[in-house]
Amino acid sequence: xxxxxxxxxxxxxxxxxxxPMIRYGWLSFHAxxxxxxxNPVPNGGANWIRLLDDQRFWQxxxxxxxxxxxxxxxxxxxxxxxxxxxxxxxxxxxxxxALALLPWALPTTMMALGWRWIFNTPYGPLERLNEFVGLGPxxxxxxxxxxxxxxxxxxxxxxxxxxxxxxLAGLQxxxxxxxxxxxxxxxxxxxxxRCITLPLLMPYxxxxxxxxxxxxxxxxxxxxxxxxxxxxGSTESVALYAYLNAMRFLDFGYSATAMLAGFLLLTxxxxxxxxxxxxxxxxxxxxx
Amino acid sequence: MLFRRGLFxxxxxxxxxxxxxxxxxxxxxxxxxxxPAPYADATASLVNRFNADNRGRIHLxxxxxxxxxxxxxxxxxxxxxxxxxxxxxxLVDVTWLPKYVAAGWLEPLDPWFDTADEQGLVEGARLxxxxxxxxxxxxxxxxVGLLYxxxxxxxxxxxTPDELTAVVGKLQQEGQAPQGFVWQARQYEGLSxxxxxxxxxxxxxxxxxxxxxxxxxxxxxxxxxxxxxxLISDGISPRAVTNYAESESLQAFKAxxxxxxxxxxxxxxxxxxxxxxxKGRIGVTTMVALPGQTxxxxxxxxxxxxxxxxxxxSATAEAIRYLTSQDAQRERFLNQxxxxxxxxxxxxxxxxxxxxxxxxxxxxLDQAVPRPMSPLYAQMSDLLQxxxxxxxxxxxxxxxxxxxxxxxxxxxxxxxxxxx
Numbered sequence: 001x002x003x004x005x006x007x008x009x010x011x012x013x014x015x016x017x018x019x020p021m022i023r024y025g026w027l028s029f030h031a032x033x034x035x036x037x038x039n040p041v042p043n044g045g046a047n048w049i050r051l052l053d054d055q056r057f058w059q060x061x062x063x064x065x066x067x068x069x070x071x072x073x074x075x076x077x078x079x080x081x082x083x084x085x086x087x088x089x090x091x092x093x094x095x096x097x098a099l100a101l102l103p104w105a106l107p108t109t110m111m112a113l114g115w116r117w118i119f120n121t122p123y124g125p126l127e128r129l130n131e132f133v134g135l136g137p138x139x140x141x142x143x144x145x146x147x148x149x150x151x152x153x154x155x156x157x158x159x160x161x162x163x164x165x166x167x168l169a170g171l172q173x174x175x176x177x178x179x180x181x182x183x184x185x186x187x188x189x190x191x192x193x194r195c196i197t198l199p200l201l202m203p204y205x206x207x208x209x210x211x212x213x214x215x216x217x218x219x220x221x222x223x224x225x226x227x228x229x230x231x232x233g234s235t236e237s238v239a240l241y242a243y244l245n246a247m248r249f250l251d252f253g254y255s256a257t258a259m260l261a262g263f264l265l266l267t268x269x270x271x272x273x274x275x276x277x278x279x280x281x282x283x284x285x286x287x288x
Numbered sequence: 289m290l291f292r293r294g295l296f297x298x299x300x301x302x303x304x305x306x307x308x309x310x311x312x313x314x315x316x317x318x319x320x321x322x323x324p325a326p327y328a329d330a331t332a333s334l335v336n337r338f339n340a341d342n343r344g345r346i347h348l349x350x351x352x353x354x355x356x357x358x359x360x361x362x363x364x365x366x367x368x369x370x371x372x373x374x375x376x377x378x379l380v381d382v383t384w385l386p387k388y389v390a391a392g393w394l395e396p397l398d399p400w401f402d403t404a405d406e407q408g409l410v411e412g413a414r415l416x417x418x419x420x421x422x423x424x425x426x427x428x429x430x431x432v433g434l435l436y437x438x439x440x441x442x443x444x445x446x447x448t449p450d451e452l453t454a455v456v457g458k459l460q461q462e463g464q465a466p467q468g469f470v471w472q473a474r475q476y477e478g479l480s481x482x483x484x485x486x487x488x489x490x491x492x493x494x495x496x497x498x499x500x501x502x503x504x505x506x507x508x509x510x511x512x513x514x515x516x517x518x519l520i521s522d523g524i525s526p527r528a529v530t531n532y533a534e535s536e537s538l539q540a541f542k543a544x545x546x547x548x549x550x551x552x553x554x555x556x557x558x559x560x561x562x563x564x565x566x567k568g569r570i571g572v573t574t575m576v577a578l579p580g581q582t583x584x585x586x587x588x589x590x591x592x593x594x595x596x597x598x599x600x601x602s603a604t605a606e607a608i609r610y611l612t613s614q615d616a617q618r619e620r621f622l623n624q625x626x627x628x629x630x631x632x633x634x635x636x637x638x639x640x641x642x643x644x645x646x647x648x649x650x651x652x653l654d655q656a657v658p659r660p661m662s663p664l665y666a667q668m669s670d671l672l673q674x675x676x677x678x679x680x681x682x683x684x685x686x687x688x689x690x691x692x693x694x695x696x697x698x699x700x701x702x703x704x705x706x707x708x
Contacts, residue, residue, distance in 0.1 A: 031705025034390035034663035046703040053699055055674065228358070232475050232677075247365055248358070249667050250391055251704050 021263075027256035034250045047257040056233065057241060057258055061265055064237040067148060068216035071155040075212060076205065078156065079163035084197075086164070087171040097168075104161040112225035115154040116141070144234035147227055151235050155222060159215075163208045170204030171197070206277065210270065217266045238262035317603040320349045321611075323379040324360050327428070327590065328352040330624045331611055338610050346603045348610075357381060368393050368595075376598035377608060379590050380425060382416040382658060383477075383665050388593065389419040390663035395594040396422040400605035412653030413629035416587050419661065424593055426612050429626040430649075431588030432656045433485055433575065436541060436549040436559070440569040441465060446548070447583075449489060449515055452576045456524050456547050465547035466526075469519065470537040472550065473530045475677035480669040481586040482550055483676060484659055487512045488584035489577035494672070495660045502701075504672065505694040513679050513686035520680055530681045542566060550575065552588060553627050556645045572648045574655050584657040664704055671696045 028047050030040040051057055086097050103111065119140045121127050127137055140146050174197065182192050220239040223229060229236035229244075238258065245255035323331070328350045338348050351374075353360040361384060367373035368391070380388060388394050401423060406414055412432050417425040437445040441459055446452040456468040472478030487493060492508025495501065503509060519525040529537075534551055538558060541549040544565035549555070559570050577583040592608045594601060610616065617628040621639055627649060633639055634650040662668060675693035678684045 031703060033704040034387050035701075036705040038391055041705050043703060043705055046699075050699045050703040053696060056670070247362055247369075249664070250365070250387060251664075251667070253705075254703055 021260075024256045024260045024263075027253055028260050030253050032251075032253040032256075038250070038252070040253070043253070047254050048261075050254065051257050051261055056236075057238070057261070059233065060236050060238050060241045061262065063148065063235065064217055064219065064239075064262070065265075065269070067151060067155070067219065067235075067237065068213055071152045071159075072209065072212045072216050074152070074156050075160045075163050076208065078160045079167055079208070080201075080205075082160065082164040083167035083171055084193075086168055100164060101161045103158050104165075106158070108158065108221045109225050111158055112154060112222050115150070115157075116226050119150055141227060142231050144232050147231060148235050151219075151223060151226055154226060155216065155219070158222075159212060163212060166204055166208045166211075167201060170201045174200045209273070213270065213273075214266060217262070217269075238265075316344060316347050317600040318347045318349065319376045319598075319600055319604050319607045320351055320374060321377045321379065321592065321604075321607065322351045322353050322360070322364060322375045324357070324590075325352040325355050327379055330620055330626065331616075334611055334616050334619065338607065342606075346600075346606060348607045351375065372597060373595060375595060376600060376604040377592050377594050379428065380593050382425075382587055382589050382591070383669075385416065385425050385591075385593070386419050386661050386665065387663045389422075389424050393596055394424045395596045395598065395601060396424055397426055397594060397605065397608070398423050400602075400609065401426060408631060409629050410631045410634060410650055410653045412585070412587060412656030413589070415656055416589065416658045416661070417591060425591035426593075426608055427589055427591040427629045428612055429589055429617075429620065430629045430653055431552055431590075431627060432585035432649075432652050433481055433550060433588070434553060434555075434585065434649075434652055435573050435575050436551060436555065437571045437573060438465070438547050438566060438569055439571045440566075441547050445571060445573045446576055448579060449576050452548065453519070453522070453524050457522075459547050460523065465545060467540045467546040468524045468526065469548040470525060470529055470532060470540045470546040470550075472533055472537060473516070473520070473525070473677075473680050474533050474536075475673045476533060477669060477673070478533050479673050479676055480659065481588070483512070483516075483672065484586045484657060485550070485575040485584045486516060488657060489575055489581060490515070491578060491581045494668075495662070500662075502668070502694055502697040504697060505691045509694075510687050510690050513676065513690050516676070517679055517686050530677070553645075553649055554625065556643065557625050572645050572652070574652050583655055585652045585655045587656040587658040664700060664706065667700050667704075668697055671700065 027040065029042060029045065031043040031046065032038065032040040082100060086093060086100065118124050118126055121137050121139050121141065122131075126140070130136075130138055138146075140150050178196050179192055182196060187195070218239050219237050220243065223235055223237050223240050224243075227235045229240050239262065242255045242259040242262065245251045245258060249255075329352070331350055335348050335350050338346075342348075353363055361381075364373075364375075364378050364380075367375065368388075378388075385394075406423075409427070410430060413427045413430045417423055417427060435445065441464060442455055446455050452469065456465070459465045460468055471482050473482070484494060487509055490508040490511045492506050492512060493503060494509075496503045520527060520529060526540075532540075534555070537546075537549050537551055538555050540546045541551075541555075542559055542564050556570070556572065558564065560567055574583040574585045592611065594604050594608065598604050612629070614628075614630045614633060617626075617630055617633060618636070618639065620626040621628050621633070622642060625643075628634065628639070631650075634646050640646050659665060660668060672693055675684075675689045675696075679686050679689040
């Protein structure tokens with residue numbers, strides 16, 4: 001009976017997750033490219049051997065990890081501050097809450113296009129401002145050193161509200177009498193943050209970390225529209241590389257291999273992160 | 289009652305529809321061609337004339353695609369992968385053709401274009417249109433890599449690699465043309481184009497012409513990479529060249545800072561502009577080569593290909609023929625400066641008067657060399673660009689770099705199911 005009730009959910013997961021994954025795994029051991037007339041032909045582990053030797057994939061994996069790590073980290077910090085602010089009672093809070101969500105409600109493509117224009121050299125407002133101040137052109141979108149930071153900025157701007165919302169929901173589950181009791185015992189607000197708020201919020205932080213980490217590692221639309229992976233491949237993500245292999249190179253076998261390898265990397269990173277967090281004991285409330 | 293009346297109306301409507309479809313003597317065949325926006329704009333007046341001439345028979349419609357080569361390729365491929373694309377023909381870059389053919393998307397043009405048609409094309413425009421012997425593309429314009437030289441700085445352009453370094457080195461010592469020889473060494477497709485010319489200069493080639501296997505670790509290939517690296521380390525080309533694409537090279541040359549430039553035909557018109565410091569002091573030739581080797585000019589160019597699924601192949605072929613006719617070429621050359629493909633036009637007084645460089649262009653087109661005609665070209669080029677860029681900008685030894693490029697290319701062929 002229990003199993004029967006679970007069936008719809010299991011079926012759904014099976015169809016949209018397990019089946020594609022099995023299919024990816026199968027495809028990754030086949031050559032399926034223009035050379036084979038777009039038909040799958042077993043090629044041993046040739047795709048995986050090529051992947052191990054593929055500098056572009058590993059560079060992309062590194063870049064994607066850097067992008068995900070830095071942007072999710074920044075987002076968490078900013079979102080925590082915003083959530084704490086929005087949790088307080090003050091006039092006009094409702095309006096600000098709605099406004100704060102706005103970036104997240106925008107389609108990524110539109111917002112990426114917007115950022116592309118903002119950072120455009122020489123016509124974007126940023127370069128105009130720069131010119132007004134008297135500095136030379138920044139060329140932010142054509143300097144490999146800096147372009148990845150532009151993608152981080154765009155991502156932070158867009159998805160911080162999502163984390164803030166999650167954390168805000170978490171804040172509202174913390175019973176207010178905990179704080180009253182803490183104050184009665186003579187605790188200061190900053191101590192309350194460290195001893196009550198943060199530990200009790202931790203499960204929500206973890207959920208946000210998981211959601212956003214996975215999402216940021218799979219980043220595609222933002223990069224595709226904002227930089228197209230350039231300059232010199234310095235912002236290319238694993239998902240974009242897999243897309244290029246499938247859509248531009250018509251090499252579906254290798255595309256599946258790259259995607260699956262990205263998935264395996266992400267899963268292991270998440271597992272390691274989860275283990276570290278458990279070991280550090282951050283999940284348990286701290287006694288004041 | 290109401291039901292019956294509704295039924296009657298539906299029946300009447302159906303009859304009318306049948307009558308309309310039946311009664312039409314001949315339906316207008318609608319042909320749609322996808323092109324990057326600039327090409328679509330350059331053909332707009334031709335399209336109007338074609339439609340006026342064929343009223344009631346064929347309606348040609350040119351879709352303006354994205355400007356960037358990559359975006360338009362994504363658009364075309366997405367619609368082809370999904371099946372039943374809304375296009376009858378595509379404007380394709382010379383490097384895409386083998387891939388599209390291997391994917392089974394294109395229809396041979398042999399029934400509509402014969403050998404006489406091909407004989408009418410200038411040498412370089414005949415290349416890159418056939419795959420496995422079948423004609424899949426008809427060129428819209430001709431395009432090859434050229435070596436631009438300064439007539440005020442040298443009597444004749446250098447013809448060998450040694451002559452090149454000697455003449456540029458001397459000019460630099462005299463304080464003229466500090467940027468020396470500018471080319472395209474940024475990690476992008478232009479670097480592969482330059483490489484194709486330079487490797488032939490040393491008697492090698494990217495793929496072995498007989499076996500079709502990569503030959504990037506051949507002595508000639510290693511010599512080429514060493515020479516390219518030497519150009520930069522010896523200062524014959526500025527270090528900045530490793531971030532130059534066509535436009536940066538053109539800028540340096542146009543400002544009078546360089547003695548030699550490798551670029552495409554479009555640069556000629558730019559260099560004759562009033563804002564050019566070298567106006568009227570430019571000659572055009574092909575890339576240098578070792579004595580005894582034929583200089584090469586990398587083949588560029590876009591051409592029209594018919595899609596296999598088109599319901600109107602003859603109408604599409606007619607449109608392709610019209611858009612690539614001599615009159616069309618003349619018009620595109622006079623209005624937009626696109627290099628013609630018809631041999632006859634290169635001697636046409638009206639056209640030569642407009643651009644004195646046409647005879648030299650024809651010579652260069654005779655030496656056109658296509659990039660490897662492989663369905664995997666895009667990946668091969670990407671691998672090579674990475675290795676060359678590392679050789680030119682980092683401390684990677686040219687021999688070692690080319691050996692790696694060779695190994696990676698072989699791995700790629702194996703994993704994609706190739707035989708090489």
